[in-house]
Amino acid sequence: MTRAILKWGVLAVLVGMALYLIVALYAQREFVFAMLFLVLTASAVAVLVSKRLYAHRYIYPAVAGMGLFVIFPLMYAVGIGFTNYSASNLLSFERVQENLLSRTYQSESARYNYDLYKTDAGYVIVLKSDDGELVSEPFELEDGKVPPVEVSPTATAPTGEPLAFRDIIKQRNALGALRLQAPDGRELSMASLRAFATIKPLYEKSGNDTLTNTRTGVTYFPNQDTGFYESADGDKLVPGWTVNAGFDNYKRVITDPSISGPFMQIFVWTLLFSVGTVVFTLVLGLLLANLLQWDQIRGKGFYRTMLILPYAVPAFISILVFKGLFNQNFGEINLVLESLFGIRPDWFSDPSMARTMILIVNTWLGYPYMMLLCMGLLQSIPRDLYEASAMDGAGPINNLMNITFPLILKPLAPLLIASFAFNFNNFVLIALLTGGAPDIIGASTPAGTTDLLVSYTYRIAFQDSGQNFGLAAAIATVIFLVVGALSLINLKLSKIKV
Secondary structure, X not given: OHHHHHHHHHHHXXXXXXXXXXXXXXXXXXXXXXXXXXXXXXXXXXXXXXXXXXXXXXXXXXXXXXXXXXXXXXXXXXXXXXXXXXXXXXXXXXXXXXXXXXXXXXXXXXXXXXXXXXXXXXXXXXXXXXXXXXXXXXXXXXXXXOXXXXXXXXXXXXXXXOOOHHHHHHOHHHHHHOOEEOOOOOEEEEEEOOEEEEEEEOEEEOHHHOEEEOOOOOEEEEEOOOOEEEOOOOOEEOOOEOOEOOOHHHHHHHHOXXXXXXXXXXXXXXXXXXXXXXXXXXXXXXXXXXXXXXXXXXXXXXXXXXXXXXXXXXXXXXXXXXHHHOOOOOOHHHHHHHHHHOXXXXXXXXXXXXXXXXXXXXXXXXXXXXXXXXXXXXXXXXXXXXXXXXXXXXXXXXXXXXXXXXXXXXXXXXXXXXXXXXXXXXXXXXXXXXXXXXXXXXXXXXXXXXXXXXXXXXXXXXXXXXXXXXXXXXXHHHHHHHHHHHHXXXXXXXXXXX
């Protein structure tokens, strides 16, 4: 009985916390996330309470984690790809309208010089103009938002000397937060260290959600196609709101030459980089694994340890070390090449040399993994096959091509596909080694000749001045489809059941 009470009590507390989170997200207008957590909470309760779903409770955490961290982000990114979501179109229409209507400006039509007095009852401010003086009641001068202080022409100004200008400078933050209420209802705020001026709303709302600039008289109309308030002359008010853009982002990737050109160039390089890395690491790893199987080599344990070390060192450390070694002016590699051959390759400024450098570094980082795989697979090949081939007069090359490679290819194929998929999205290598440089001339978005699609997407989303998340999400969706399609093709070609 006690155990049941404890069980239901804990469940009730967890459900209550989840519902509080859902309500909080809904109150913040995060409807998508509120719905996500509502579905997860309802499904969790159903699995835990229903006896028919008893067996599913053990696998539910994995399924929920997959939905929360894989499926939902993927669907969310796909959804963003069909919008104009960007740095200038982050908010909803209601929030944009609230933001614009909350803007004010200080009118120079009613400007008052002032003196500030410090009395026993508090501070007193005296506004001066050609029409007379407005004097406040004593108040406390504090930083932050404070209630408006009323000023009146009938109040008596304090005697004595006002505060000196240096004392006013010390109180400038508090004076900047001070609001004064004139007898006619106008609100005054500090326009400079020596004057207060009238605060007026910058925009006024009229019918059909149009906004009129009270200073210029220009009217702005909401354009639901672009997500901006626009005037008749085409001027836009920032920020804008998020609207459905349909397939516009995907069309830009195909039809806009300043995007499609760099995209195709980066796409081809990404394919070549991924395939080249798999081929080079496999060849080098298989070669070293075969050498370490050679009976005449002594100290195999030492060699294995030394050859696996690049796999044990964190990748970012190795990448930064290579970045220094390949330095065009002071790197050891160029110093050696210049002393031996009289050349100093431009590793970071020449596109071909930069790509070659990336392949060299990634081959160094990836060969230990392939070597370990090949060493394990080579152990499973019967020695009788090599003895029989030796009797037929076959050499090492024939053994490699006719025995070793065919026998290890099938079990190695899924791992090669996984390596291809990983290198297709190898963001860390590009970000730390070249940053995508050198840049592609004529691209309207940040794009480099050494960028992979994943780093290209990142630069569009977070380094472009417009931070075009919608376009980046569209490209990310294309990357997902391409990697998935290529992986399926490779699996089919490898005759592996999925």
